[in-house]
Amino acid sequence: MSGNTFGKLFTVTTFGESHGPAIGCVIDGCPPGMTLSEADIQPELDRRRPGTSRHVTQRQEPDTVEILSGTYEGKTTGTPIALLIRNQDQRSKDYGNILDTFRPGHADYTYWHKYGIRDPRGGGRSSARLTAPVVGAAAVAKKWLFEQYGTTFKGCMSQLGEIAIPFESWEHVPNNPFFAANASIIERLEAYMDALRKDGDSIGARIDVVAQNVPVGLGEPLYDKLDAEIAFALMGINAVKGVEIGAGFRSVAQKGSEHGDALTPEGFVGNNAGGVLGGISTGQDITASIAIKPTSSIRTPRPSIDKSGQPIAVETFGRHDPCVGIRATPIAEAMLALVLMDHALRHRAQCGDVKVDTPVLR
Amino acid sequence: MSGNTFGKLFTVTTFGESHGPAIGCVIDGCPPGMTLSEADIQPELDRRRPGTSRHVTQRQEPDTVEILSGTYEGKTTGTPIALLIRNQDQRSKDYGNILDTFRPGHADYTYWHKYGIRDPRGGGRSSARLTAPVVGAAAVAKKWLFEQYGTTFKGCMSQLGEIAIPFESWEHVPNNPFFAANASIIERLEAYMDALRKDGDSIGARIDVVAQNVPVGLGEPLYDKLDAEIAFALMGINAVKGVEIGAGFRSVAQKGSEHGDALTPEGFVGNNAGGVLGGISTGQDITASIAIKPTSSIRTPRPSIDKSGQPIAVETFGRHDPCVGIRATPIAEAMLALVLMDHALRHRAQCGDVKVDTPVLR
Amino acid sequence: MSGNTFGKLFTVTTFGESHGPAIGCVIDGCPPGMTLSEADIQPELDRRRPGTSRHVTQRQEPDTVEILSGTYEGKTTGTPIALLIRNQDQRSKDYGNILDTFRPGHADYTYWHKYGIRDPRGGGRSSARLTAPVVGAAAVAKKWLFEQYGTTFKGCMSQLGEIAIPFESWEHVPNNPFFAANASIIERLEAYMDALRKDGDSIGARIDVVAQNVPVGLGEPLYDKLDAEIAFALMGINAVKGVEIGAGFRSVAQKGSEHGDALTPEGFVGNNAGGVLGGISTGQDITASIAIKPTSSIRTPRPSIDKSGQPIAVETFGRHDPCVGIRATPIAEAMLALVLMDHALRHRAQCGDVKVDTPVLR
């Protein structure tokens, strides 16, 4: 209830701080009998981990995951699966100067007022480092969803600052440090980031994420609608300020005759819905976009106050991502996967045996 | 868990269908000792109710609320507050033609696949009529938040289709049927809606909503962040396809030196954060925007399929809002109020007695 | 979270006070497609209702239930089912003398300290009248469990004060006002109660309850064990002070060689387990017993204090059950049914498709 558990039936409870001894999570509700080992989880963690290009934080973390429980002879038993990742590259000294001040745009000020105490080392609990356990947990969810329904997840950066990144092909995504679905624009993005880093500034980004082969019927109206839960999951990622499903804000200027995706025996015509109608999955691709704000930890000095309320200039040293959006794609996929996993279990709880003759459209 | 309860500590469980005998809700967790009667709730319901202008559905519902429990001699007792609203103007016959078909963009298809049965009368449970109990419950939350912290809620339509509605003053909002904070544009909006209705089409809208005098420290990281919960609440409103907090999607093209709101002894400089940092309220105004899609129930015939998967043209008769966005402002305020109320209680559970010397900025 | 919802997946949220306008509940999570009408619910309410013999409260309440939502053409739709019972026989004046005093053994004192306000009319929310909506909700659960698994529920009074009631046959239960599974002892029980009533005193009772044809595998270790949830459900009934599963307190003096129920191809030998091992149902009968304290509202004057802490003698008038245990049997069955229903849904969420070759023993 203090907010460190994600999900209702497939729950992920995370713990840890950026520069504490370890981070990790407990996954509860995983169905029994699925083969699972660290080898299923590590690749997803590797996609997200820092230090893999000059455009992200240079902190060196192997993010090696250990499964502490929940499997027997390589299979899930239905009991909690604990994942442990030891922090390796803590550098508490880099953060000493921010102990008594508040970085603009950062959680320093709000944690301080809420708790009366905060762990300043690397942002403590508010660090994006805490997305690692979630990505690990989502690897378990992705595996189950794929084995049950063939569901897959994809994502890409579609905009970096003012640079729109036209979609060319998913196959480009793993081949560049930006998760861009475009090969020709990489050089421009590299140059842009190099200039930005030199300026000691940071920049926002837009990420698109898609789930394919989603079963029809997931989502619990009225409040735990699938799109509402996706919005919750994605807005909860560090630095996200906006979420769209399907046509998103384009819907504002659309007419009903244009927006509503027609149904034909061959499938839906269009996907303005983004795969969700009335809060329930249609079986089409689920499509969502998020806006990620620029990192608040920048080298450029900024006006702020200290703990006693006095004005002070804050300059952040240490290692930071100049664009947190660069590593956000696997995180967004992870959150989407956790939502679908949770709702897959919720759906079969209430409606497990519903059968209708109407064909499922895609 | 089937999704009909909103909130964790201040919970609202709703029930009812568009054309059933009644709609209502049970509010659990309201602090004891607050004066409360129907007179505190009815005005909010009146702001949302149908039939108040020619631009909304002509269904006539007084939406008279009855408090069934939870008060004694005009004060809350800490026990559940049940609100009952009897439906008055059901017309089941208007919906007979959609029993075996699926309206494009509507929940017909997904409810059918999920449950194997659906109430076709006015959309049943998926009708926007079900926002009435939520608005009623939020009136209770608003009252408590105002008495405790002076928190207030405002909202307005900022765009209707392609027509941007420049903000002039909050005082205009109650004086036009669109909740527009602008007096001079009303005539144009009226003409636009008249033409649209004549065409049998519908249109999207954008709604802005603000909470003022919010206490600092509300929100539960990591997952139940205040902005994540706001996104959940707003995306869960019927027809919403996008949610922004603060700068929203503008953050994508912002630099860190521009986005991060500087702190000064006189207050924050700017509010790109929308009043939330690290998932916790800053004490500034909380600002959010939503994109509302055009109503899917339109008179223009659309291609679809029937229950057996055969192609068919669907034309929707009956009474509908040609722009659901027109009545969405009080609903968006209500959802925001429920989120803040819930988090106010959650905050005092864990951190009730935290005190710091740092002044609260606005 | 304020405690007025029972269950996790099949949730029952109740509202109302003893002498308010109405009591009722919202059932969320009922699977779709089950036939359901008031006729399925009313008989269970009738078993519990007051005024049916001289040994219970003389308050006259027909407890007529109205289904407000969640069904369409006589079938559940998967949406919330709201039940409404209007109070008919409120007599607020009977309770005026207890507004400023606290009855020994009653919730007066604790509600007052917790909430700072209390509804004194008939005990307000703490009245056993609030078990009516639960019995109504359980009728829905019982119906589903019976249709799915053939599960049935039975209960009886096994002790009234110091009078043990030997079990003879379930068929006697509906034929006497005590829910005794014994025909020959009724006269003695009647005389006992008549004497007690004349003395203005009250008495405790013991109730046994059984579920039969329970599926194997229900229960969620470690904490939401089936027996733990049963204990929660039964101890939560008004006036209950003790709960046993299976051998209960007899286990204390048993040896392992005696207690552990042997397994044979023909079934379990004995049921000391009460149908639960490791927190999970075995498929055997689930057996539980509860201790019900004597009613605290008695005519005999008792020493107490008033609101200012001054000593005072309290004498309770009004209409009360001299033995709340007499009407407790259908309530205990109801709570047991709600637990099994909830766990049936929880089980199929996580383990829906588990199949083993080992035969199920009974």
Place this chain on the structure above:
Amino acid sequence: MSGNTFGKLFTVTTFGESHGPAIGCVIDGCPPGMTLSEADIQPELDRRRPGTSRHVTQRQEPDTVEILSGTYEGKTTGTPIALLIRNQDQRSKDYGNILDTFRPGHADYTYWHKYGIRDPRGGGRSSARLTAPVVGAAAVAKKWLFEQYGTTFKGCMSQLGEIAIPFESWEHVPNNPFFAANASIIERLEAYMDALRKDGDSIGARIDVVAQNVPVGLGEPLYDKLDAEIAFALMGINAVKGVEIGAGFRSVAQKGSEHGDALTPEGFVGNNAGGVLGGISTGQDITASIAIKPTSSIRTPRPSIDKSGQPIAVETFGRHDPCVGIRATPIAEAMLALVLMDHALRHRAQCGDVKVDTPVLR
């Protein structure tokens, strides 16, 4: 929701199996600012750990706890506190013979049917070893409750098999391996256990537990009553078959004039209520008793079946507690502490600022 989290606001999510690499938990919701280190937790774990006398399992586990998160410079920060205990003395080979059979009275059979897979090493998840993380988490709760309210917890064994253990003084409890509040009976208990162990059998026990200096007003009627939650917590402990609050089953034969604890300006006269009225704490001592069944793992061969349903005799080797009740006292205290902690937070969420003039009785 799969049942491995205890609590609503102060939540404890445990993980691990008896012979896996580690056990532990994540505590969420601990208020910030409390001093906390391993030294606060280890003593409670030491009270519970195995191998400390010849009357308990000879497994050697130091149960050394490591705090992985949630503190900064020795104080809680309000973020999740993860506790890790590495298993040291796993002996998987001892359990090989039970892989294909089901021990009578044990969770083997039900886990197998529920999950289709089970970890047979030491009972896997169903082992009483999993009470260690709970005891660790409860040490945190006890510390907070003591600092806030002076609340303390005590417990003792009051019966071993047929031997009643008269209460003499709490000071005897730490001085004997049985947690008996009696010095003179120890020799007899030792002899009894020695004989039992020689016979390869096991025995039940009764444990009493008390909380003192409990604030008035804890507990959430109607369903999450304090006594209902205590019953849930205590019945959920391995091997518990019965729970009593206050007078418990003695209430059955009591009259109202005897049971209801009179109130006087000097305090309550008696405590048949066990410190709870109407589901809410009175401020008196909270008193509860539990019945613990004899261990199901015994050396005496017992009839059972194997996975294919064939009859077989099961004889359990390995290291086991011949009376699990012997180590149950600190566990029962722990569960009681977790319930009170959770309800202390829940109470201040809804009713934090309630003040009445009526004095609090003890």
